[in-house]
Structures are given as structure tokens and as C-alpha cells.
Amino acid sequence: MSFVSVVVNQQWTRAQSLDEVTRLLQQYVAIDTANPPGDTTKAADFLASILEREGIPVTRYESAPGKAILYARLKATVTPASGKAILLLHHMDVVPADRAQWKTDPFIPTIQGGDLWGRGSMDMKGQAVAQLVAFLMLKRQNVPRTRDVILMAEPDEEVGGTLGARWMIANHYAELDPEYVIDEGGFGSTDLFAPNKTVYGISVAEKKIVWLKLRAEGVAGHGSQPTDTNPNDRLVRALARLLAEPGSRNLTEPVARSLQASDQPSVIDIMKARVGAFAQNKFTNAIQKSTISVTWFRSGVGDPPKINVIPSIAEAGLDCRVLPGTTKDQWIAEIARRLGDPAIKIELINESDDPVVTSQDSPLYNNIAAAITRAHPGAIVTPMLIPYGTDSNAFRARGVKSYGIFPALLPADVVSSMHSDGEHISLASVREGAQLFFEALRDTLAVR
Numbered sequence: 231m232s233f234v235s236v237v238v239n240q241q242w243t244r245a246q247s248l249d250e251v252t253r254l255l256q257q258y259v260a261i262d263t264a265n266p267p268g269d270t271t272k273a274a275d276f277l278a279s280i281l282e283r284e285g286i287p288v289t290r291y292e293s294a295p296g297k298a299i300l301y302a303r304l305k306a307t308v309t310p311a312s313g314k315a316i317l318l319l320h321h322m323d324v325v326p327a328d329r330a331q332w333k334t335d336p337f338i339p340t341i342q343g344g345d346l347w348g349r350g351s352m353d354m355k356g357q358a359v360a361q362l363v364a365f366l367m368l369k370r371q372n373v374p375r376t377r378d379v380i381l382m383a384e385p386d387e388e389v390g391g392t393l394g395a396r397w398m399i400a401n402h403y404a405e406l407d408p409e410y411v412i413d414e415g416g417f418g419s420t421d422l423f424a425p426n427k428t429v430y431g432i433s434v435a436e437k438k439i440v441w442l443k444l445r446a447e448g449v450a451g452h453g454s455q456p457t458d459t460n461p462n463d464r465l466v467r468a469l470a471r472l473l474a475e476p477g478s479r480n481l482t483e484p485v486a487r488s489l490q491a492s493d494q495p496s497v498i499d500i501m502k503a504r505v506g507a508f509a510q511n512k513f514t515n516a517i518q519k520s521t522i523s524v525t526w527f528r529s530g531v532g533d534p535p536k537i538n539v540i541p542s543i544a545e546a547g548l549d550c551r552v553l554p555g556t557t558k559d560q561w562i563a564e565i566a567r568r569l570g571d572p573a574i575k576i577e578l579i580n581e582s583d584d585p586v587v588t589s590q591d592s593p594l595y596n597n598i599a600a601a602i603t604r605a606h607p608g609a610i611v612t613p614m615l616i617p618y619g620t621d622s623n624a625f626r627a628r629g630v631k632s633y634g635i636f637p638a639l640l641p642a643d644v645v646s647s648m649h650s651d652g653e654h655i656s657l658a659s660v661r662e663g664a665q666l667f668f669e670a671l672r673d674t675l676a677v678r
């Protein structure tokens with residue numbers, strides 16, 4: 231392959247693509263796909279109309295009423311193809327928005343100072359537009375392709391993904407069967423990972439979700455006469471013991487290591503070696519440790535609960551995110567040990583599949599990293615672990631090399647605006663994301 235001539239022939243028109251990115255993101259964010267109810271029919275109509283206008287055939291599925299799935303495929307132009315497809319994956323649904331808390335209407339995209347504000351702008355319609363524009367550019371510029379490229383948009387990710395990516399995997403895997411997936415997860419930032427360092431984290435693994443319900447039982451009675459059988463007291467004391475211990479990664483680190491070849495460092499080790507000292511924030515904390523958030527309490531008699539009645543039951547919800555390598559049983563045993571009260575019942579509400587780590591040693595990873603460092607010389611590109619769950623986990627379990635990356639520079643405040651009442655994204659970063667996706671795809675598709 232002649233790399234230089236490819237670059238020269240396939241120029242990226244910056245001004246034109248910024249206009250296109252802006253228009254597409256405005257139109258996409260304006261389609262209310264809040265989940266629940268998470269109806270993605272209109273979003274799929276929107277994407278289908280764009281693809282069909284460009285002569286790209288679209289296939290649609292519906293996993294349940296209103297749960298539209300869109301699938302488009304650019305065939306390899308070189309025969310025989312050199313490998314299985316690259317799948318560009320995004321979810322069309324967004325989390326709900328409380329209009330009373332927003333300064334702008336969450337579904338009327340508002341542009342201020344080069345940023346677009348609206349629900350889904352960051353998670354993940356911005357990345358979706360970047361993927362879509364890159365996909366269209368491959369077609370428009372007749373980029374030679376040694377393998378197929380699939381664009382898939384799916385519903386239901388924000389409520390667990392059983393009717394989205396997991397439904398496609400269960401029912402239509404033969405149509406997908408990718409070698410690679412590019413999904414949400416990682417991004418670039420000048421301040422989030424390390425102070426004053428431009429770092430792009432490409433997600434190669436994610437933490438395991440373990441949702442637990444704790445239940446303390448006691449004896450009901452009159453609030454005027456305290457007893458030692460008050461379940462609230464029991465639960466509060468146990469939670470105090472649980473939270474007094476700092477999040478432990480000791481349990482998980484050796485096992486995380488064992489997931490890879492035994493002499494290989496863990497993802498966290500690689501990240502630390504590349505990045506140096508991490509910035510101190512909730513994100514870097516969460517990628518280094520197994521974590522526990524107490525997300526709800528339920529107790530009391532009546533609604534509103536009576537203040538003078540001791541209840542017989544007190545419950546709490548724990549959202550645990552566990553480093554790869556720790557099993558559900560190991561984690562529950564750890565929680566029980568820390569609670570220090572065998573009478574407290576621990577019930578498993580939900581768990582994600584045990585995380586699989588994708589190797590960063592692949593042409594697609596290298597081409598994403600190369601595109602990033604061409605645009606930002608001196609930027610650090612690192613594989614990383616992400617603290618939240620994505621659809622990639624379901625593909626990794628099938629042996630797919632899945633990379634969570636939006637190659638856009640996002641300030642910490644934009645990252646933390648995800649799911650918040652001030653969600654926004656810089657339009658220039660979406661445009662650059664489109665360009666870098668295009669370059670990484672073009673260069674990977676040139677590999678025989």
C-alpha cells in the first residue's frame with residue numbers, strides 16, 4: 231500500500247465537515263429518544279434517510295415495539311477480503327432529562343460558544359455523528375476496503391441493552407460477526423487523566439457490575455423506647471464498617487493480571503506506566519479500584535414513614551463496580567466480611583458478564599493511536615479500563631476486539647456532564663472525532 235498517496239488523495243474538508251457535523255448533531259439531539267420509554271423509531275428513520283440518500287442500503291430490525299435497530303454495511307472493495315468486518319456501534323437512546331433542571335430545553339439543541347447543549351450530545355449522539363460522517367466519507371471517497379465496515383445503531387443501552395446489542399448478538403450474530411467493534415467508553419482529555427497532560431484512553435476492558443441489596447431484619451416497636459433489635463441501627467452500623475475500609479484493589483489486581491498472559495502487566499499497570507501520576511478525581515479513583523456506592527435506603531412504616539415507629543426491616547442498595555478478574559462470589563464474600571454482621575442478608579440484584587480484556591496489539595488500535603498522535607503530537611495514547619458498563623462487554627465475550635473510543639478531546643466538565651442536566655459537547659471535537667475515525671478506518675482497511 232502507498233500510505234502517502236492515500237493521505238493526499240483522501241483529503242478531509244474541514245469547513246464542510248464542521249457544517250455537516252453541526253447539522254447532523256442538531257437534528258439527532260432534537261429527536262427525543264429518552265429511555266424510558268426509549269422509542270428509537272424516529273432516530274432510526276433519521277439515520278436511514280441519510281444513509282439511503284448516499285446510496286447505502288439499510289436493514290432494520292425491531293427487538294420489541296418501538297425498539298428499532300438500524301444496520302448498514304459497506305462491502306469490501308478488495309477481493310478476497312482480508313478479514314472480518316469492523317463494526318461501528320452506537321446506542322440511539324439517551325437517559326431521561328428533567329426539563330425543570332435544565333437551563334436550555336434538553337431536546338432543542340442549543341449552540342453556545344462552539345458547544346452544543348442537549349440530552350445525548352455527549353452520550354452518545356456526538357460520537358454517533360462522528361462515526362456516521364466517517365462511514366459516509368469512506369463511501370463518498372471510494373476508500374479501498376480490504377474488509378467490510380458495518381454501522382449499527384441500537385436501542386436500550388441505557389437500561390441494560392437486552393433489547394439492543396445483546397438482542398442482535400442473540401438473534402442475528404451471523405449478520406454481524408465482526409473482528410472489531412468501535413464503541414463508546416474512552417476519549418481524550420487534557421485534565422481528567424493527569425494534570426496538564428493530553429491523554430487519550432482507549433477502553434479495552436470495563437469493570438463488572440454487581441448490584442446488591444442488603445436487608446436487616448429486627449423487631450418493630452415504639453420509637454419512644456429504643457431496643458437493640460432496631461434493623462435501622464443494625465444496617466447503619468454494618469454500612470459504617472463497610473465504608474470505613476478504603477476501596478480495596480488488593481483482592482482484584484493479581485486476578486486482573488492473570489486474565490492476560492501471565493507475564494503481561496495489567497491494564498492499570500500499562501496506563502500508569504504511560505500516563506504517570508493520575509489526576510485526583512472520581513474517574514481516576516474508579517478506574518483503579520473496585521468501588522461501592524450506596525444508592526438507596528428503604529425503611530420505615532408507612533409513606534411518609536412514621537417517625538415514632540421502629541420498623542422490622544431496613545434495606546439498602548449497593549452499586550458495586552468490580553475490577554476485572556474478581557468473581558461475583560469473591561466480591562460478595564468481601565462485602566460480607568466488611569459488613570461484619572452475618573445476620574444481614576445480601577441479595578444479588580444484577581451482575582454483568584465477567585469482563586474480558588481486549589489486546590491493544592492490533593492494526594485497528596495502532597491506527598487509532600496513530601491518527602490521534604498525528605493530530606496531537608505529544609499526546610499520550612493508552613489502553614484503559616472504564617468504570618461503567620457498555621455493550622462492548624457482550625462482544626468481547628465472543629472474542630471480538632472491542633475498543634471504546636471517541637477520539638475527541640473532552641474537558642473534565644464535559645465528561646462529567648454525561649447524564650447530567652447540563653450535557654454538552656464541543657462541535658469541533660465531534661468534527662475532529664469524525665476525521666480521526668475516518669483516518670483510522672482508512673488505514674486499517676488498507677491492511678491486507
Ligand SMILES: [Zn+2]
Nearest residue numbers: 321353354414
Ligand atoms: Zn452511552
